Amino acid sequence: MEKDKFKKLTNEVGAPVADNENAITAGPRGPVVMQDVWLMEKMAHFNREVIPERRMHAKGWGAYGKLTVKKDISKYTKAKVLQPGTTTDLFIRFSTVAGERGAADCERDIRGVAVKFYTEEGNWDLVGNNTPTFFIRDVHNFSDLNRAVKRDPRTGRRSAQNNWDFWTLLPECFHQITIVMSDRGIPASFRNMHFFGEHTFSFYNAKSERVWCKFHFKTQQGIKNLSNEEATKINGMDREYHGKDLYDAIEREDFPKWTMYVQIMTEKQAKGHHENPFDITKVWSHKEYPLIEVGELELNRNPENYFAEVEQAAFTPAHVVPGIGFSPDRFLQGRLFSYGDAQRYRLGVNHNLIPVNKARVETNDYHRDGSMRVDGNYGGAPAYTPNSYGVWTAQLEVSEPPLDLEGAMYRYDPKDDPTDDCFRAGGELWRLMTEDKKQILIENTAADIAPVTENIKYRHAVHCYHADKEYGERFTKAVGLDFAKVIELSKLSNNDLNKVTYQEKMDA
Ligand code: HEM
Structure with missing residues (x-):
């Protein structure tokens, strides 16, 4: 704010503005004239300031921080972000799921936790939640889950009836319902909860050997939760309670920290596992697949501008870096499409040029033009590939190792699997x-x-x-x-x- 003191008001192209309080009128009591162009600009801009909210996870709060890798897991992954001693800047966004942009923070709901790691190999987004599992497992059910937990089409109100009807017709929801209804269903703050990648992902090392993995982040602040009564009271007094808690903690330099762990399952173990290891509604036993410590995630800087950095943040599980890959999890596969698609609608096709989303390394993707292309648009560089100039060649050496798959193409119901x-x-x-x-x-x-x-x-x-x-x-x-x-x-x-x-x- 200090740096803006004594600066003069201008219009959007830098020309001085004479008056920002009194419209130009025809006579002291007469109507406004069209030539108050500053007034027209001001009103028109205001009308366009609202952008679509996220279809779910609309209410959220963000912060910057860093991941420091303290242990050596290089035998599992070659990802530079996960090599011992590496520190990587990150942006995180915490959210509730069902509520809209103006919803109260302390509702009974799962909390989204999306992390964007600005790695030296490009951005890696880990888009998780504060529970180790999820309600459903087939991507078809996702839009319906949200229709059931969001507003009823007739009344426009949230409906416990719709919610429980949907949840109980799909028995795989049961584990997650138990968690959401437990004491952990309303965290006392974002700082006082764990978070998880939930899905099975993969790692591959420098020798192209693959393992399956799950990501866990355990709070160093300890788990704390709110009862229904406490939450109701807080929601009545401060709907932005969790946002304030996070912001204030960072401002007083009480930086929240989480310890990062992974669980590892070999491809051989996965084949002999007692149930489908790629089913997001299942968890892996910590006894059989112990938590392996990786490092520490710390949040230490608040955004300067909520809209620019938090509202316009865009995360997608599709953003991985060499050494980290996907898995056959059908739910994860669906997400790989959905996020970028939502963001092309919500923020526009060039949303990855917005500073909070922009990689900290050079990007050479051949994407050109499009609405709000505000950088140099790759100037005169060739716009096609292959070309004879050696411009922006693909790098076969970063390919994931091949994966054997089994079975005929069909609509399989996981409930028909005898191990389910x-x-x-x-x-x-x-x-x-x-x-x-x-x-x-x-x-x-x-x-x-x-x-x-x-x-x-x-x-x-x-x-x-x-x-x-x-x-x-x-x-x-x-x-x-x-x-x-x-x-x-x-x-x-x-x-x-x-x-x-x-x-x-x-x-x-
Ligand atoms: C097939 C299943 C799923 C689909 C299709 C889906 C789709 C979406 C979409 C379209 C958004 C809004 C994106 C945006 O506008 O920027 C979103 C947000 C989000 N989803 Fe999912 N989702 C799925 C499952 C999950 C799961 C399993 C998790 C956790 C492991 C998750 C965590 C999140 C989070 C944290 C956000 C908010 C991201 C942010 O803060 O900007 N979602 N999801």
């Missing part, structure tokens, strides 16, 4: 919980599902029962259902359970 169990992980989580955590989970779930019709409550009760008999019994009791009926319903296949718990059948 949608309730095991949720049950294990329940049994890991202390008694007070179990009680919080039951109370939160009962409160959240209270406005929902009975047929859907039965569906969830059966899922709880499949996960753990005690979990099923306590949920059933908390919402006043008939436990004998839950046991009867639990004998049905998933398809039959869904059918008999359709609204009209239960009402009959």
Whole structure:
């Protein structure tokens, strides 16, 4: 602000502006005239200041920081950003998922955590959440999940009924529902939560040997959460509570830190794994695949301008660097398309030229022209390849190692896989919980599902029962259902359970 003191007001092309308070009128009490061009410019710009919000994760906060690699994982990956001793600048954006741009921070929801690492091999974006797993696993279900958790088309209101209807018809949601309804469903701050890449990704080393990996970032501030009552109170007083907490901590130089870990699974282990290792609704046992420490992520600088840096930030799982790759996870594959597509709509085709998104290394991509091309557009360099000038040649040596795939092309339902169990992980989580955590989970779930019709409550009760008999019994009791009926319903296949718990059948 200091540097702007005593500077003079200009229009958008630098000409001095005479008056910014009084419109030019025909006579002291007369109408405004068209020749108050500064007024026209001001009004027209204002009308165009709102850009589309992110379709989900619309409400968010950002900060800059660095990743410092302290351990040696070079036997797994050749990525320069992950070599011992390397420090890489980054930008992070935390978000809620269901709420719009003006939503309150302390809602029960998962938190998005998207990190852009400005590496010397180009940008690597890790676009994760504060849970190690996700609701669903087929990319087809993604838009429907968001339709179910966002606003009802008729009332324009959020609807617990829609939410729980969708979640319970897809049993793979169960593990994530258990997490969201647990004490971790409303973090006390972004600083007090872990975050995860969730998907299975891959690493490959200098010898082109591939392993599968998962990313974990554990808070050094300790886990802290809010109860429903605390969150309701905070939301009533300060809807920007988490944003303020992050900003203030960085301003007072209390820099939040996370320890980065990876889990590694070899290709051979993946083939013999007891369930699909590429299913995002499953987690890998820490006992079998222990956390391997990598380094430390620290946040240490607030953005100068919210719109320029946070609102215009654009992350995509498609941005990887040599040594880090994707996996056959069908959900991840869908994301590889979706983000860039959304950003071409939300920010325009040249959004990677916006400073927060721009790589810190030279880019030579051949993309030309397009709306808001504000740099030199590669001047007179050849616009085609191959060319005879040796300009911007592809680098075959950075190719990922080949991957063997199996099976015929078909629409496979993961529930038909005999190794698939949608309730095991949720049950294990329940049994890991202390008694007070179990009680919080039951109370939160009962409160959240209270406005929902009975047929859907039965569906969830059966899922709880499949996960753990005690979990099923306590949920059933908390919402006043008939436990004998839950046991009867639990004998049905998933398809039959869904059918008999359709609204009209239960009402009959
Ligand atoms: C097929 C599944 C998914 C699709 C199609 C999808 C699509 C999208 C889209 C279109 C956006 C808005 C992007 C923008 O406008 O910049 C978004 C944001 C986001 N997604 Fe997903 N998503 C999927 C699953 C996931 C999963 C599994 C995670 C976590 C592991 C995740 C984490 C995020 C985060 C953190 C953001 C906000 C990024 C930011 O801060 O700008 N999404 N997603």
